[in-house]
Amino acid sequence: MADYDVDLFVIGAGSGGVRASRIAAGHGAKVAIAEEYRVGGTCVIRGCVPKKLLVYGAHFAEDLADARRFGWKVPDCEFDWKTLRDNVLAEVSRVSSIYGETLANNKVELIQERAIVAGPHAVKLASGRTVTAKYILIATGAKPDIPDIPGKTYGITSNEAFHLDELPKRIVIAGAGYIANEFAGIFHEFGSQVTLINRTDVILRGYDEQIRDRLLQISSGKGIDFKFHAEIQKIEKKEDGSLLVHVANHDPLPCDVVMFATGRRPLTDLGLETADVALNDKGAIKVDDDNKSTCDSIYAVGDVTDRIQLTPVAIREGQAFADTIFGNKPHRVDYDNVPSAVFSHPPMAGVGLTESRARKKYGSVKVFTSDFRAMKNVLAGRNERALYKMVVHPDTDVVLGLHMIGPDAPEILQAAAIAVKAGLTKQAFDDTIALHPTMAEELVLMR
Numbered sequence: 237m238a239d240y241d242v243d244l245f246v247i248g249a250g251s252g253g254v255r256a257s258r259i260a261a262g263h264g265a266k267v268a269i270a271e272e273y274r275v276g277g278t279c280v281i282r283g284c285v286p287k288k289l290l291v292y293g294a295h296f297a298e299d300l301a302d303a304r305r306f307g308w309k310v311p312d313c314e315f316d317w318k319t320l321r322d323n324v325l326a327e328v329s330r331v332s333s334i335y336g337e338t339l340a341n342n343k344v345e346l347i348q349e350r351a352i353v354a355g356p357h358a359v360k361l362a363s364g365r366t367v368t369a370k371y372i373l374i375a376t377g378a379k380p381d382i383p384d385i386p387g388k389t390y391g392i393t394s395n396e397a398f399h400l401d402e403l404p405k406r407i408v409i410a411g412a413g414y415i416a417n418e419f420a421g422i423f424h425e426f427g428s429q430v431t432l433i434n435r436t437d438v439i440l441r442g443y444d445e446q447i448r449d450r451l452l453q454i455s456s457g458k459g460i461d462f463k464f465h466a467e468i469q470k471i472e473k474k475e476d477g478s479l480l481v482h483v484a485n486h487d488p489l490p491c492d493v494v495m496f497a498t499g500r501r502p503l504t505d506l507g508l509e510t511a512d513v514a515l516n517d518k519g520a521i522k523v524d525d526d527n528k529s530t531c532d533s534i535y536a537v538g539d540v541t542d543r544i545q546l547t548p549v550a551i552r553e554g555q556a557f558a559d560t561i562f563g564n565k566p567h568r569v570d571y572d573n574v575p576s577a578v579f580s581h582p583p584m585a586g587v588g589l590t591e592s593r594a595r596k597k598y599g600s601v602k603v604f605t606s607d608f609r610a611m612k613n614v615l616a617g618r619n620e621r622a623l624y625k626m627v628v629h630p631d632t633d634v635v636l637g638l639h640m641i642g643p644d645a646p647e648i649l650q651a652a653a654i655a656v657k658a659g660l661t662k663q664a665f666d667d668t669i670a671l672h673p674t675m676a677e678e679l680v681l682m683r
């Protein structure tokens with residue numbers, strides 16, 4: 237390998253890039269990784285980690301209210317956004333530095349500048365230096381995709397939401413996917429007036445219909461205003477600094493902050509043409525089952541390939557790449573039954589086929605549901621029903637999908653996803669004795 241400066245050059249120190257570099261280094265490769273911003277990528281810096289902390293912070297609004305029904309004398313409480321924001325950002329810095337230490341401990345050279353591809357085996361750094369590599373891994377992730385409308389620069393994205401100087405009194409969120417519903421819940425719990433505008437009448441496309449409907453019903457009941465067939469057209473800034481959002485089929489919406497949550501676009505402005513790395517029709521790097529691009533020495537993992545835009549998937553891809561190329565342990569990521577969750581209020585989670593996808597694939601399927609009010613919610617007087625749904629193969633009894641909305645649904649689903657991934661039957665669930673009293677016991681009591 238003496239012909240190259242390094243065995244592996246990774247562009248992007250997010251979840252996929254960091255995993256790939258430390259595993260490759262562990263297999264004995266000489267590895268360098270370039271990051272133009274902070275180590276950790278979207279998940280750590282402006283995604284999963286700070287978002288989940290905001291979700292925890294937001295949920296205290298309900299917990300404090302419910303505590304009174306459990307006998308606690310809770311005085312009127314005030315929420316201080318800046319305290320939470322600063323504590324969350326400090327935690328982000330802590331986690332980011334742990335990622336940096338992990339790289340150093342594994343002898344991965346961290347280059348803190350922008351890098352682009354300059355040929356099949358060459359990377360050019362912002363400083364002008366060129367580094368040659370036997371292999372290049374692109375793990376640059378994605379960035380918010382903002383519709384090209386007049387006044388779009390007045391809007392923010394989830395990137396900026398973590399840094400707001402103050403909480404908006406009124407926020408309009410464009411989109412109805414993961415980010416829109418998670419932030420709608422967060423801002424609503426903090427006391428903002430939230431309007432979610434969506435170009436169709438489908439929220440969280442891809443999730444089970446009944447579960448999405450339950451989220452819509454609960455969120456609307458709490459006071460989040462959903463406007464459908466309301467494609468965003470224009471944002472106007474008024475003299476007092478407030479904004480006016482023009483949308484199709486509805487009156488203009490006055491607000492203080494507009495947040496775009498309209499999908500994420502792979503970050504591919506990287507000189508890829510110098511190595512004939514092709515993009516697919518979604519603008520993502522085209523890769524084969526082993527994460528190899530159309531250039532034999534260049535690979536890509538994570539959101540930049542737009543297969544499934546989830547951190548644990550990027551991590552698995554990074555691991556598979558490093559083990560296959562440097563560890564003599566070839567393996568591929570299995571994309572079947574990948575669990576996912578939306579950290580809304582309440583959260584939802586799912587694994588496997590939705591009812592409609594299962595019907596399309598198998599014709600008829602058996603569906604079992606449990607529609608219940610969590611014990612805690614009953615005493616709290618919180619009229620919020622959980623819904624668990626199991627989709628079962630008509631002949632083999634194998635559980636094809638599990639979908640849930642309710643308190644702690646993602647925590648419960650992660651464990652149940654093992655059973656679905658293992659191909660267990662509904663009978664196996666039924667044979668398991670309930671753990672009482674829990675919400676999760678509904679999984680083994682569905683009739």
Ligand code: NDP
Nearest residue numbers: 383411412413414415416435441497498499500545577578
């Ligand atoms: P999503 O793909 O989940 O949702 C995008 C939303 O924006 C959809 O409602 C879509 O409508 C709408 N939309 C897209 N383009 C336009 C447009 N031009 N004008 C108006 N509306 C538009 O993307 P997010 O941005 O919410 O999240 C990006 C990805 O990040 C997710 O797909 C997910 O993989 C990941 N993520 C995961 C989280 C988790 O695991 N909990 C949390 C946050 C993000 P339509 O349905 O009509 O296309």
